[in-house]
Amino acid sequence: MTTLPDAKLFIDGQLRDAQSGKTFDIISPWTGEPVGKAADATAADVEEAIASARRAFDKTDWSTNIALRVKLVQKLYDLFDANRERLSDLARNEAGAAIGAVGRAHVDMAMDGWKDYIDLFPQVEWQKSYGERAAYGMMHERVAVKEPVGVVGAITPWNVPLYVNVGKVVAALLAGCTVILKPAPNTPGMGSIFGELAAEAGFPAGVLNVVFGEDAALAGEMLVTDPRVDLISFTGSTGVGKRIMEQGAATMKRVFLELGGKSAKIVLEDSENFAMDVATTMLVFHAGQGCAVHSRLLVPRSRYDEAKAILKGAYANFGDNWGDFDNPTQIMGPVISKRQMERVLSYVELGQQEGATLLAGGKARPDKGGGYFIEPTCFVDVDNAMRIAQEEIFGPVLVVIPFEDDDDAVRIANESSYGLSGGVSSGSLDRALAVAKRIRSGSISVNGGMCIAGDLPFGGYKASGIGREWGVEGIEEYLETKLIAWRK
The missing domain is CATH 3.40.309.10 (Aldehyde Dehydrogenase; Chain A, domain 2)
Known part of the structure; x- marks a missing residue:
């Protein structure tokens, strides 16, 4: 049984411990025993992550610099690809994946989906003309432009953590959003590695942040209720999804929910x-x-x-x-x-x-x-x-x-x-x-x-969710449409 490296938070470009210095044990599903330790984020840590993501979206060119985004997302992919053995160790020891499952949904399918996002990204239509129209005795030109939503809170589950983390984080980054990834407390290492390798890739501070803690709800509820977070992307149970909709209503939070199934x-x-x-x-x-x-x-x-x-x-x-x-x-x-x-x-x-x-x-x-x-x-x-x-x-x-x-x-x-x-x-x-x-x-x-x-839209009807992940549609979930019209 592999002993995992400590899972650290990643906030404002820094891989670090929780402000309190507290940690919690990562429990192996195979043994029921600790297999590593993770930083136990406090409310102050989450607050710092939100402020960092907001600042990076509002004050840097991340939202408009498409070439930089593609370059860094590709570089991050390459680093993950070079670390497949570590990803396998995390999937097996944190999520309880059998070796035969690692080569499918846990690691290989996640990496294939990441590559699909990069390959599909040129298909995103950033501007669409609606042509001219006469009104009030004048001609008007109309154009719709796509813009990133803003700050994204990505709340992910423990079952296939790399696959879901990639589905949300990569799509949001390509779209031009900044991201706060909040993985489940059972699988913090599969979130922490995003911060570690993003730092190695040279991501600007605040563009990607990773927070987690032993309390499964603390960070998630802060993201859902904070008005500085523009969108919540959540995969998990239908019960929690309903709570996210309720709590996010006060700030008119846009939500993408991929929920349960039968x-x-x-x-x-x-x-x-x-x-x-x-x-x-x-x-x-x-x-x-x-x-x-x-x-x-x-x-x-x-x-x-x-x-x-x-x-x-x-x-x-x-x-x-x-x-x-x-x-x-x-x-x-x-x-x-x-x-x-x-x-x-x-x-x-x-x-x-x-x-x-x-x-x-x-x-x-x-x-x-x-x-x-x-x-x-x-x-x-x-x-x-x-x-x-x-x-x-x-x-x-x-x-x-x-x-x-x-x-x-x-x-x-x-x-x-x-x-x-x-x-x-x-x-x-x-x-x-x-x-x-x-x-x-x-x-x-x-x-x-x-x-x-990875090249197909995925999501549900009824209590199985709202919105679509993966494919071009998965990237477009993180975009807003702005219509601009002018008199000719």
Whole structure:
């Protein structure tokens, strides 16, 4: 187990400790033991970070110097690329990523998305002419210009921290905003490295700041309520997202929210790879800790018993091929914390109380180590009205729900407060597309199509959020539109 470097704050161009000198332990999800220390930011530290970001936006040319922004964002990418081994250590030891997951969502996908932002940036349209128009006996010329919003508070979660940090910080910097990154207390090192490498890249003081503390709410609430912060970009739970909207209303805070999900994968009875489509829905990647994972599997009632048999075999075959810190083939490790483990296990108990059948898993596995290990778990005989089908568990728990026909499948998929992602599998592409278009969700994979990538906009409907991250749209979230008109 790697001992991580101390995670330090980055404020006004300086990598430093908290003003109080206090630190808190970074706990490894694999062992339940400290694996490093992080600076414990005070309110004074956060205040300094906000003032620094405001000053950098208002008094430097960062917001207008596009060439400088592109140069430094590229240089920062190169430094991160050269530090992939450190990024892997952080993902494994802070977030509990298995080695096989590092090369996917945790590090490689994040770096690919960063490169996508740089490649897509020339597509941003900074000025658009609306042409001439006659009014009041005169001709008028109209032009819209895009400008950066201002100071951005980026509040990020612990599940795939590098991926989400890149999604927010890089887009905002390219747009010309200054940024205060506030990572989760579980994963402060994956935020601190942004400050360390930004200093090495030569970023102007105040353009990027990083603050975190043991208190998960202190810095975030200061960012949300401070009028000097123009926009909050938040990824996390729907409950916290609602609180951000409420608290930000007093200062008319602009918010981008990427929230929870309870995404449905629909496997239609004519699927050409029915067994594969069902079996690969096992919720094991990163212990199910992803907002866009397919945590509801919908299968036709006519093939429901077949699907249950397939899943029983798939979970048995997966067996104990998870939870080994040193195994490069594994994609599932522990959940993030004792609190999260207890939460997931409470849902396992609830599912049984609600009358669902536990097909596989359902137990904690202390034999895997001193950390927070839960078996891959699957419930069948689930009704969509059950809480385990409606609430985001954020753990390795799949629920399997039968449907009668296409209309019933769409109804079940849409009977959710969430709408983040989903999937449809069918032997008929036209049929699958027809079903996909009826699902109220921000992204849908049809027959395994890749619907989440750095060059594509990502976000949700309903309680899954507001706005889009990634793609050109992800950069444009950090821009304002100003219309200028003059008499000719």
